[in-house]
Amino acid sequence: KKKLHSAGFEHEDKLLGGLLSSRFDQDSCLSRYESASYRKESPYKPSSFLISKLRRYEALHKRCGPYTESYNKTVGKLRSNGMIEEEASDCKYLIWVSFSGLGNRILTLGSAFLYALLTDRVLLIDRGVDMDDLFCEPFPEVSWLLPLDFPIYDQFKSLNQKSPECFGSIVSNNSSSSSSSSSGYVYLHLVHDYDANDKLFFCDQDQSFLQNVPWVIMKSDNYFIPSLFLMPSFEQELLTLFPDQQTVFHFLGRYLFFPRNPIWGLITRYYNSYLSQADEKIGIQVRVFDTRPGPFQYVLDQILSCSLHNNFLPEINQNESSVTPKNQISKAVILTSLSSGYFEKIRDMYWENPTVTGEVIQVFQPSHEGYQQTGKKMHNRKAWAEMYLLSLTDKLITSSWSTFGYVAQSLGGLNPWILNKPENETTPNPACTKAMSIEPCFHAPPFFDCKKRSGIDTGEVVPHVRHCEDMSWGLKLV
Ligand code: GDP
Numbered sequence: 001k002k003k004l005h006s007a008g009f010e011h012e013d014k015l016l017g018g019l020l021s022s023r024f025d026q027d028s029c030l031s032r033y034e035s036a037s038y039r040k041e042s043p044y045k046p047s048s049f050l051i052s053k054l055r056r057y058e059a060l061h062k063r064c065g066p067y068t069e070s071y072n073k074t075v076g077k078l079r080s081n082g083m084i085e086e087e088a089s090d091c092k093y094l095i096w097v098s099f100s101g102l103g104n105r106i107l108t109l110g111s112a113f114l115y116a117l118l119t120d121r122v123l124l125i126d127r128g129v130d131m132d133d134l135f136c137e138p139f140p141e142v143s144w145l146l147p148l149d150f151p152i153y154d155q156f157k158s159l160n161q162k163s164p165e166c167f168g169s170i171v172s173n174n175s176s177s178s179s180s181s182s183s184g185y186v187y188l189h190l191v192h193d194y195d196a197n198d199k200l201f202f203c204d205q206d207q208s209f210l211q212n213v214p215w216v217i218m219k220s221d222n223y224f225i226p227s228l229f230l231m232p233s234f235e236q237e238l239l240t241l242f243p244d245q246q247t248v249f250h251f252l253g254r255y256l257f258f259p260r261n262p263i264w265g266l267i268t269r270y271y272n273s274y275l276s277q278a279d280e281k282i283g284i285q286v287r288v289f290d291t292r293p294g295p296f297q298y299v300l301d302q303i304l305s306c307s308l309h310n311n312f313l314p315e316i317n318q319n320e321s322s323v324t325p326k327n328q329i330s331k332a333v334i335l336t337s338l339s340s341g342y343f344e345k346i347r348d349m350y351w352e353n354p355t356v357t358g359e360v361i362q363v364f365q366p367s368h369e370g371y372q373q374t375g376k377k378m379h380n381r382k383a384w385a386e387m388y389l390l391s392l393t394d395k396l397i398t399s400s401w402s403t404f405g406y407v408a409q410s411l412g413g414l415n416p417w418i419l420n421k422p423e424n425e426t427t428p429n430p431a432c433t434k435a436m437s438i439e440p441c442f443h444a445p446p447f448f449d450c451k452k453r454s455g456i457d458t459g460e461v462v463p464h465v466r467h468c469e470d471m472s473w474g475l476k477l478v
Helices: 026-038 048-064 069-079 102-119 167-173 176-183 198-202 204-210 232-241 245-256 261-275 297-309 341-352 377-391 403-412
Strands: 093-096 122-125 185-190 215-220 280-285 330-336 360-364 395-399 417-419 432-434 465-467 475-477
Touching (some): 026 261, 093 102, 102 245, 204 232, 245 403, 245 475, 280 403, 330 341, 341 360, 395 403
Parallel strands (some): 093 215
8 A cells, every 4th residue: 555645755757757947946845745645657658859948948947037137028019019129039928817717727827838839929927816826837036927017918908809909800901010019928818719710820821920020928728739739830749749639738738837836745644544554545526517517417327337348346235134255445536516515415325335345435525615616715626626636547537628637647647538518417328438648629620721721521631540438529649
């Protein structure tokens, strides 16, 4: 059995095969050095090209990050509204605007970072209400947080598809020279409601216009990486960075997202109290997209059907006269859900009845927050802690369409069983489907052939970009 972990426990692969920089102060972010000792070793290894790309990025970030000489100079271009001709600065930026649920934010920020890597931009993030509370600084020495005195910070909220700086309207009007140079930035609208013009972002011809824009400001609630793999200008580099395409978010997520110490405390205390001693740890992520509070019987039936048929959990023995075999194997189930109903029913089922195998089943649920409360600090801390705890399990069941589950599966390197999306409040049959890969699904991909300027099924172009198991029009890397 695994030992209890204590702070200071040194794991030999604490830099995750060279993925992480060694230039950090350990105490400021305990999870960066301790997380490896809570996980099984990943079967995936980062490519040397990815490692050197990250080190080069870190050097760029240090040279161009907040309040560096280059940063100040480039900010000057915004202040002067592009009116004064200044000498070209050597740094270009991508600003990620905080927006949407936490799972969505983690996936889009990962996507933004990869886009920044591919285009030699420096990634700076809008901290929103709590990005700085949830995540450690990922790059050594210089912050990734956009300074609060950034000149147009207060305009972020109002940026939308109708803004004159919006990429979609600029490329469709062919007015590239005027709008962007007058304001000094371009706004990228990659939100699920984006239109055909905004989607031209995924066409090489239209990308070229962004090349010389010093400030690109992005809003997105989507994991758009699969479509970057379909762009000839990025394809070769992406395939070299990620020879195994299903590891993209696994590595980017493990590189970028470390829980800050208070959240690491939530994770480790929970893990050590409830999970560490079990022979097998099972994660069940229940996300019900129904506005009524629940719990719903058809969802409970679905969770049980998936768990029992796929050997996550043993059947119970309702025949009181039969003898239960002796079995020392223990399984700990961590179930996450906004409602406590599913957890209570499953826990009671294994209290009130013996299992046919004799295995000991413990069922736990960290929180039951009732409903999504995006602006609240402790709520989001718990959401982050729970995604992370799910990623520390051995086997995972997730819910369709949920970015919360995608984060857990990719970070953990777990190929989950996905609960199929129920229709008409009935338990689907089969209850769940085994995922093809550990990657998240891009929910709103473009279906456009940039060369022919016509519609195309982007899930049929290359073998490693396919339609998702849980959303037939989505795209994922496999
Ligand atoms: P998605 O909506 O499932 O794609 O995931 P998001 O994370 O983007 O948004 C859902 C939000 O609802 C989370 O960020 C949490 O705030 C909350 N939430 C949903 N499910 C859970 C859960 O199981 N536990 C906790 N603590 N919060 C949850």
